[in-house]
Amino acid sequence: MKNKKSSFSTRLPLAITLIVAAFMSAFFISTYSNKGSNYWVVANSFAPGHQITQSDLAASHLNLGDSSENYLNIADQVIGLVATRNMSVGEIVSTTDVTSTSNAMSTSAVPLSLRSADLASGVHVGDSVDIYWVLDSRNGEGVMDPIMILGGVSLIGLDDSKNALGGDVGITVAIEETQVLRLLSATTQGRLVVVRAYV
Secondary structure, eight states, rough: OOHHHHHHHOEEEEEHHHHHHHHHHHHHHHHHOOOSEEEEESSBOOOOOOOGGGGGGEEEOOGGGGGGGGOOOOTTTOTOOESSSSTTTTTTTTTSSEOOOTTTTOOEEEEEEEEGGGGTTTTTTTTTEEEEEOOOOOOTOOOOOEEEEEEEEEEEEEEEEGGGOOEEEEEEEEEEEEGGHHHHHTTTSEEEEEESSSS
């Protein structure tokens, strides 16, 4: 009986120590995992010039460490600001991704009609595209090199429902207000070719 008692008395402190260590480790793990803050994350894709609404964003708890100062947390007022670049679902909103309406350049949504063959395949809404003006040679006229009208513009609308029949394709691009006349002037003769900026 003495051996059993001494064995029990030596194991008891060890057991208590292990239990305390388990609770402490659980506490530290829980504390470490809860570090971080709630940041704004894109819930609906949008293009440059878009004025951000509540439905465009969602809050997400993230631990960004030293880079946290580069991103906007939910304490920052983002609703009503204007996007400065294309943003996709799931992206964290950084301080350079938005600007106030007074600093934003006015952006216009411009509809264009293209031949289906003049639109790069695989283009999707939200892609960045380049727009070229092409003047086809007729009746022995001199050949002109294609001219880039606009580069890196955002595609915000695409209607290719007639594409299967070889008809026209309707697209909408977001461009600076000052470039609207230049783009529309290029539609008066020749044709426009839309190229995907990044493949």
